[in-house]
Amino acid sequence: MYPARFEYTAPSTLEEVIATLSERGDEAKVLAGGQSLVPLMKLRFATPGVLVDLNGVPGLDYLEEDDGVLRIGALVRHKTCEKSELLRSRYPTLGHAAPQISDPLVRNRGTVCGSLAHADPQGDWGAVMLAARASVVARGPDGERTISIDDLLDGPFTTTLSADEVITEARVPDPGARSGGTYLKLERKVGDYATAAVAVQVALDNGNVGEIGIALTGVGPTNIRAAAAEDALRGSEPTDAAIADAARLAAEAAQPQSDIRGTADYKRNVVRVFTERGLRTVVAAAKGEE
Amino acid sequence: MTELATHTGAAAALHPVEVTVNGQKRSAAVEARTLLVHFVRESLGLTGTHIGCDTTSCGACTVLVDGVPMKSCTMFAVQANGAEITTVEGLEQGGQLHPIQQAFSEEHGLQCGFCTPGMMLTSMALLAENPNPTDKDVRWAISGQICRCTGYQNIVNAVQRAGELMKEGS
Numbered sequence: 001m002y003p004a005r006f007e008y009t010a011p012s013t014l015e016e017v018i019a020t021l022s023e024r025g026d027e028a029k030v031l032a033g034g035q036s037l038v039p040l041m042k043l044r045f046a047t048p049g050v051l052v053d054l055n056g057v058p059g060l061d062y063l064e065e066d067d068g069v070l071r072i073g074a075l076v077r078h079k080t081c082e083k084s085e086l087l088r089s090r091y092p093t094l095g096h097a098a099p100q101i102s103d104p105l106v107r108n109r110g111t112v113c114g115s116l117a118h119a120d121p122q123g124d125w126g127a128v129m130l131a132a133r134a135s136v137v138a139r140g141p142d143g144e145r146t147i148s149i150d151d152l153l154d155g156p157f158t159t160t161l162s163a164d165e166v167i168t169e170a171r172v173p174d175p176g177a178r179s180g181g182t183y184l185k186l187e188r189k190v191g192d193y194a195t196a197a198v199a200v201q202v203a204l205d206n207g208n209v210g211e212i213g214i215a216l217t218g219v220g221p222t223n224i225r226a227a228a229a230e231d232a233l234r235g236s237e238p239t240d241a242a243i244a245d246a247a248r249l250a251a252e253a254a255q256p257q258s259d260i261r262g263t264a265d266y267k268r269n270v271v272r273v274f275t276e277r278g279l280r281t282v283v284a285a286a287k288g289e290e
Numbered sequence: 291m292t293e294l295a296t297h298t299g300a301a302a303a304l305h306p307v308e309v310t311v312n313g314q315k316r317s318a319a320v321e322a323r324t325l326l327v328h329f330v331r332e333s334l335g336l337t338g339t340h341i342g343c344d345t346t347s348c349g350a351c352t353v354l355v356d357g358v359p360m361k362s363c364t365m366f367a368v369q370a371n372g373a374e375i376t377t378v379e380g381l382e383q384g385g386q387l388h389p390i391q392q393a394f395s396e397e398h399g400l401q402c403g404f405c406t407p408g409m410m411l412t413s414m415a416l417l418a419e420n421p422n423p424t425d426k427d428v429r430w431a432i433s434g435q436i437c438r439c440t441g442y443q444n445i446v447n448a449v450q451r452a453g454e455l456m457k458e459g460s
């Protein structure tokens with residue numbers, strides 16, 4: 001399959017990237033890993049007039065901690081996250097998710113920031129970043145702005161980025177010492193989209209739940225934050241009963257649709273089970289019992 | 291960049307792409323929308339790289355781009371400009387099968403042969419990092435490839451055997 005014809009440009013600076021985006025507007029599309037965009041172009045669901053390849057811009061492949069914030073540059077591949085000891089040890093929600101993204105070949109090329117910009121409601125990173133209270137830095141002709149993931153995701157395959165903006169990095173706050181996080185994903189086979197998945201992250205504060213994030217994949221028009229479930233646990237002791245209640249609230253927050261991967265009821269139940277299992281696991285990890 | 295007349299009358303820009311494929315410098319001018327797999331098969335004439343699903347699912351089209359296994363149906367040829375590409379044709383050296391080819395033959399890992407080029411190239415990258423992969427390591431590494439003979443066991447055996455052969459040979 002061939003994509004529709006397009007113009008290709010591979011600038012070496014972000015300024016040139018943004019200049020092309022400003023000039024061409026909605027007609028232009030940024031190409032990072034291309035592991036979602038290229039298939040869409042081959043199916044002609046996407047027919048951009050011009051592709052702006054980010055891969056020629058140096059210095060966007062950093063994955064580093066800086067003053068209590070993890071910074072993931074626009075060209076960091078999933079594979080880099082999968083191999084990162086920093087993510088495994090300090091940012092476990094991300095560390096657990098990385099090896100579950102698509103398949104090993106796609107992970108070699110696909111990028112975290114590209115996945116966020118693609119805003120597929122079945123994308124994994126959106127839920128992970130919601131749970132981790134992350135944000136992205138978007139650069140446009142008027143400079144940079146920071147957008148929380150909650151504000152970034154606007155609808156299926158739709159973000160609040162304007163046509164002349166490009167995500168330059170994702171920022172994830174340090175979850176702290178007494179914290180835990182994980183990502184539980186049900187997939188029919190490696191490389192398939194999630195039937196349903198749940199990201200959970202908890203920090204303990206004197207034995208009670210402090211910061212908490214619970215977010216869902218594949219069960220709504222975007223990745224969904226299970227806010228009621230978070231609110232129910234925040235500030236209280238994470239007992240088995242409290243966790244079970246939060247899991248029920250998370251299932252209520254899901255808006256699944258029946259499809260070849262399962263019925264809506266089934267997916268809602270997966271969300272409940274994964275939320276409960278995930279919360280128990282991460283609370284134990286936060287207490288140092290892992 | 292040159293221009294190519296098309297049946298629609300519109301002119302399509304051609305981009306020069308130069309790669310080092312299996313140690314040889316090769317170049318061709320292609321449209322931006324030319325996928326790497328089409329460039330390899332049609333511009334370079336290396337048809338050992340197969341097109342399976344054409345939807346980023348099966349891994350049959352896997353080649354090494356600067357040593358990293360990539361699905362060549364999900365990358366544009368222009369993006370490989372300047373890169374080092376290894377295809378299945380680059381494995382045999384001076385009439386001698388590469389240990390990975392030898393092992394696929396010995397262990398009956400080829401079966402129908404369609405997924406074999408991708409399987410071998412992905413396994414090359416695995417063995418470069420981990421010369422003694424466990425059964426689980428191999429299955430994990432090739433989880434982006436689909437064998438529709440569903441004969442994964444022989445492929446796993448072959449990759450492990452290749453690891454042994456490479457150690458014996460070194």
